[in-house]
Amino acid sequence: MIKAITGTNDILSEDSYKWRELEKLVNKVMSLYNYKEIRTPIFEETALFSRGIGDATDIVSKEMYSFIDRSGVSLTLKPEMTASVARAFIEHSLDKKQSLSKLYYISPMFRQERPQAGRFRQFHQFGAEAIGSQSPLLDAEMIIIAYDIFAKIGLTNLKVKINSLGVTESREVYKDKLKEYLLPHFNNLSEDSKKRFDTNILRIFDSKDDKDQSIMRDAPLLMDYLDNISLEHFHIVKEVLEKSNVPYEVDPKLVRGLDYYCHTTFEIVSGSVGSQSALCGGGRYDGLIEQLGGKPAPGVGFAAGIERLLLACKNENVFDIKEDPLDVYIILLDSELKNKAFEAMLELRRDGLKADADYLSRSIKAQMREANKYNSRFTLFVGGDEYKNGEYLLKDMSEGNQFLFKTSDMKGLIKKIRE
RNA sequence: GUGGGAGUAGCUCAGUUGGUUAGAGCGUCUGGUUGUGGCCCAGAAGGCCGUGGGUUCAAGCCCCAUCUCUCACCCCA
Numbered sequence: 001m002i003k004a005i006t007g008t009n010d011i012l013s014e015d016s017y018k019w020r021e022l023e024k025l026v027n028k029v030m031s032l033y034n035y036k037e038i039r040t041p042i043f044e045e046t047a048l049f050s051r052g053i054g055d056a057t058d059i060v061s062k063e064m065y066s067f068i069d070r071s072g073v074s075l076t077l078k079p080e081m082t083a084s085v086a087r088a089f090i091e092h093s094l095d096k097k098q099s100l101s102k103l104y105y106i107s108p109m110f111r112q113e114r115p116q117a118g119r120f121r122q123f124h125q126f127g128a129e130a131i132g133s134q135s136p137l138l139d140a141e142m143i144i145i146a147y148d149i150f151a152k153i154g155l156t157n158l159k160v161k162i163n164s165l166g167v168t169e170s171r172e173v174y175k176d177k178l179k180e181y182l183l184p185h186f187n188n189l190s191e192d193s194k195k196r197f198d199t200n201i202l203r204i205f206d207s208k209d210d211k212d213q214s215i216m217r218d219a220p221l222l223m224d225y226l227d228n229i230s231l232e233h234f235h236i237v238k239e240v241l242e243k244s245n246v247p248y249e250v251d252p253k254l255v256r257g258l259d260y261y262c263h264t265t266f267e268i269v270s271g272s273v274g275s276q277s278a279l280c281g282g283g284r285y286d287g288l289i290e291q292l293g294g295k296p297a298p299g300v301g302f303a304a305g306i307e308r309l310l311l312a313c314k315n316e317n318v319f320d321i322k323e324d325p326l327d328v329y330i331i332l333l334d335s336e337l338k339n340k341a342f343e344a345m346l347e348l349r350r351d352g353l354k355a356d357a358d359y360l361s362r363s364i365k366a367q368m369r370e371a372n373k374y375n376s377r378f379t380l381f382v383g384g385d386e387y388k389n390g391e392y393l394l395k396d397m398s399e400g401n402q403f404l405f406k407t408s409d410m411k412g413l414i415k416k417i418r419e
Numbered sequence: 420g421u422g423g424g425a426g427u428a429g430c431u432c433a434g435u436u437g438g439u440u441a442g443a444g445c446g447u448c449u450g451g452u453u454g455u456g457g458c459c460c461a462g463a464a465g466g467c468c469g470u471g472g473g474u475u476c477a478a479g480c481c482c483c484a485u486c487u488c489u490c491a492c493c494c495c496a
Contacts (some may be wrong), residue, residue: 001469003487058494061420080496109496114420116490125496192493208492246486258495267496281496305496333454366449368456376456384454397456 007113007121009307017308017323022153025108026126029149033141035104037126040084042108046074052083054259057200063111064152077110077397082260082284082285082301083292085129100132105304117274122176127282127303131289134298136233139264139284142302146268146280147246153309154318158270158279160246162237163254165202165262166221166230168287175201185215202255221252230263237264260285264300270373272315274306280304327417329371330357331364331384341382344392346408348380351414371397378417 004010011019030037053306065077085103088094094101102215106126113119114332128139128145143160165171178201182189186197188208197204205216226234241248248266256265265283273279282302290296313319327410328348332341348355356374358367371379381393393403394413405413 006487063494113494114492115488116492120494123496127496203494206494211442256495275492276495278496302496308496331455331457363449364454365451365456370456372456379455381454393455395455400455402455 005121007115009120009122015310016320019306021160022306022319023126023323024312025152026104026106026149029145029152030104030128032101033128033145035102035130035145038085038103038105039107040078040081040088040105043075044084044087048083048087048292049076049079052086052260052288053080055076057258060101062094063113064319065110065112071099071132077129078107079109079111080258081105081107081109081125081127081303082258082288082299083336085301086131086288086292086294086299089131089297090289090292094140095132095295095297098132100130102128102130104128108150116276118305118311120307124306125303126306127280129164129299129302131297131367132300134233136236136264137240138234138300139206139237140244142282143237143241143248143266143268144244144246144369146282146302146304149304150268150279150309154271155270155279155309155312156318157312159269159271159314160241160266161251161254161269162241162248162266163223163251164226164230164234164237164264165255165283166226167262170225170227170230171222171262174220174222177225178202181219182215188215189225190343200255205253205255216253223250223252227321234264254266256281256283260288262286266302268304270312272312276308278305279308281310297321325375325377326356326371327353327376328378328380329374329376330355330369331367331371331379331381332358333364333381334387335361337383337387344382344407345378347410348414348417349360351410352415380413 027037046064049064053060055061057291060079064079066074069075085105089101092364104127106124108122108124110122112121113123120320128142130141143162147158147160166174179197182197182201183205186194188211189197189204190207190212193204193207193212195208196207201224204212207213207216207217238248238250255264261283263284263286265281267278267281269277270275270279280302282300284298284300286298287296287298311321328345330341330345332338345355347358358370362370368379376397379395379397381395386393386404387407390407392407392413394405395401396403396417403416405416
């Protein structure tokens with residue numbers, strides 16, 4: 001039997017309705033904040049991601065779905081969206097069309113990781129990017145958008161964590177200090193952290209190893225090495241969040257994995273999912289556009305994982321929405337009338353009512369059970385004495401009342417259903 | 420890439436120290452008289468017990484391999 005690829009999922013109809021509603025909500029909120037949708041290709045040149053995200057990250061070095069196409073070019077299924085949006089921004093000279101580009105997206109992403117709770121190989125993210133301004137108001141806006149969407153969904157077990165990485169220069173100074181501090185402890189670090197010492201030393205703060213944690217407890221903090229401009233930037237972000245009623249905590253150990261981040265970084269984590277608790281993450285990337293060959297332009301953005309979000313919803317018992325019930329289910333009493341019944345049903349549908357009927361020539365009992373399964377508000381009986389008298393019988397399924405309508409009076413029948 | 424757990428009906432799971440025709444609940448389908456659902460009742464369909472080897476007179480159960488799912492590490496949304 002052929003099965004779906006490991007780490008990919010079919011979204012069956014019970015769930016796809018929920019996905020659609022979530023997407024509607026995202027579209028709505030993004031439009032309130034005046035972000036415009038951008039759709040980029042599923043695959044890009046591999047070089048875009050190795051330059052944008054950073055060669056040292058695991059995402060680029062071993063988790064990308066890369067392949068050589070027939071013309072010999074290395075292509076990659078997008079593992080994240082920021083690099084793609086940045087590429088499109090440069091390619092279409094969006095900076096010349098307007099001073100600030102506020103963009104959002106909903107899109108599948110691909111990473112060849114080992115699947116676990118809330119993590120898949122094809123997964124979906126929505127997110128936003130604002131390119132063209134250094135304003136800390138935008139950093140805060142990103143956090144607020146994500147927070148607003150999560151709140152509208154009904155999630156409560158959330159924590160907003162923010163931190164500042166400052167500018168590159170002060171961060172490099174700090175990295176040296178950290179190296180200096182860690183060197184005497186090097187042999188006591190976990191194997192993973194020994195590797196991180198060279199590749200991405202800041203991420204040792206994220207280690208779940210107890211020994212690492214105790215070593216890092218006394219490590220110097222980046223916050224203490226930030227220059228005044230970075231501190232001021234961060235201060236404004238915090239101030240805006242407070243005034244916007246977004247509860248947050250500063251986590252000086254929150255460092256993000258992607259190379260392009262600077263200044264503000266943030267995550268919103270949920271206590272309702274497993275170990276993959278970050279529902280969204282993001283930050284500022286003032287150097288990225290230039291690094292990808294564009295004219296320097298500052299940017300900030302975030303991405304949220306849809307599968308994780310829905311997992312959190314399931315565990316918190318929120319956003320449990322069901323598809324609208326059927327308005328009418330047609331019950332065919334005389335099989336000779338099936339064309340007539342189909343016509344009537346079509347008329348209902350074309351008038352905007354959700355209607356369906358039995359296509360398997362089943363018994364009346366079976367048809368009624370089917371109507372009930374779809375939670376149909378009404379059933380319409382076609383046939384029998386009523387039809388001989390030129391009438392249809394309409395039954396209200398919750399009350400049990402029945403009403404007669406002239407077959408010529410579809411308007412009256414429709415009006416009754418709409419009441 | 421590393422480690423733990425699990426694969427029996429559409430779903431959730433039972434299957435005793437290996438021993439005849441493999442079970443339940445839910446779901447599905449059909450009925451419970453002439454044209455009416457939900458509740459209830461009855462019946463039916465549906466399984467090469469993940470796959471391939473092995474041990475044995477005998478394997479769903481024991482052994483090996485393999486695949487898949489799952490959780491955690493790594494990494495990250």
